[in-house]
Amino acid sequence: MTNQTDTQTNAAIEVDDLVTHYGTTRILNHVDMQVNTGEIMVIMGGSGSGKSTLLRYMLGLHQATSGSIKLLGHDITKISAQEMDDLRKNMGVSFQGGALFNSMTVGENVCLPLHEHTNLDENTIQIMGRMKLSVVNLGGFDDLMPAQLSGGMIKRAALARAIVMDPKLLFFDEPSAGLDPVAAAELDDLILRIRKALNTTIVVVTHDLDSTFRIADRITVLDKGKILMIGTVEEVRNSDNQRIQSLLNREARHVEINADEYLKELTGQKE
């Protein structure tokens, strides 16, 4: 595909035939996926299905074995480090544990991207940081250290840091993990509000079904490194695929046992 068609299809993120390995183990297996501009795409799937892995590759944290990943029309498997740096100014990420820098205050954390990427004067930076903190209802907490925050506050502070540059792309890994239902719902509202205000394209990895149905425009279902289905909330809900239904109904996974492999596993043999 050429750049021309990208703009026509309006895709902010385009993953094309992506294959990835950790060591010699293949994790993602010919993954194709598109996220449209302004869309909230939720990636779900069982534990170990490769959700976080797909996210990490979209963030350019690892080198793909083959395939391409286009963000805002730039193929990140091919661009230079300098171009990647520039692209990153349009990307915000909120990691599962928040990943706030422990040696800095909440305010310094939020302002770090501004310090690194802009030439704004200190006052402006401070004001912008406080504004983002108040967006996530953490106004006045800028002088605290991350260790003094609760789990939900850490996630919101991480979100403030992720949106401080007003990114076009926003990524979340398990936003509701470790939060009580109320805090999780608050975070979902925040995600929706941010999309509404800035028309941000958002990718969320989660296995929280309630949260998925609240925020998703479309859902990508991963299974063992392959895409099982991509569709709207309704389409996924109404799917008659066995695996998707068991995922939605939280059924325990049915493990297929191959007698030979099981024996090898037990005796510790590897091929």
Added chain:
Amino acid sequence: MLKTFTEKLGKTTLRGVEELGYSLALLVESFYWLFFGFRRRQAIKLPSIFAQMMHIGIQALPIVAILAFAIGMMLAIQGIATLKTFGAESQVVLGIALSVTREFAPLIIGILVAGRSGSALAARIGTMQIAQEIDALRVIGISPVRYLMTPAMLAMLVMLPALTFFADLIALFGGGVYSSLELGMSLQAYADRTIEVLKIDDITQGLYKSLVFAVIITLVSFVNGFSVTAGAEGVGKATTRSVVLSITYIIIADMVFTFFLTH
């Protein structure tokens, strides 16, 4: 039995080679950022260098003073006792001066800093790694090497020679105190004699060594810190491993260095 042994040996060797390659890449990258960082608008920030220098250098001064003084005394005690058997105890000044400046000061400082600051660096980087703070830096567009390693490397390169020189002075003083008590020579005479026998080369030789040790400690700490994968236990292991490896490499490098400098 033999197969598992050779297998293990192979794996260990492979890991060693991999780590060596990784270390060299990190070394190159940390200097790349130092000299070319401003071009990519990622210049090194002075405050982070000073923060590292405080920890590595200034805060180590008391313990360095105690260690260096004790080593100077120890060398004097040993030297006088040994030389007495030849009736040559007046030569002790030469012995202390050379062994302190060429050997003991750089070595002790290297080992001390590896234990004190190398371990702290490995633990800090390892903790940041498992908390995904390193990933967070990268997605913000900040090179972790530039942001964390280059300042530490610079601070080490400045502070290790500085501490070594400081240890030179204190250890020589320690040796002088004991010698003057034991041999009844005045501190002034001891100092004069030391200046007479010491060549500038003896001191610079020790300082060069400390530069090499600085690079070793920084690289080993960061390689181990960046490689942490599994939890708090992983951080503990990486910390221990980095101290043991740093000290091992320091002593081996010291031996090689000494061999070439005395030939």
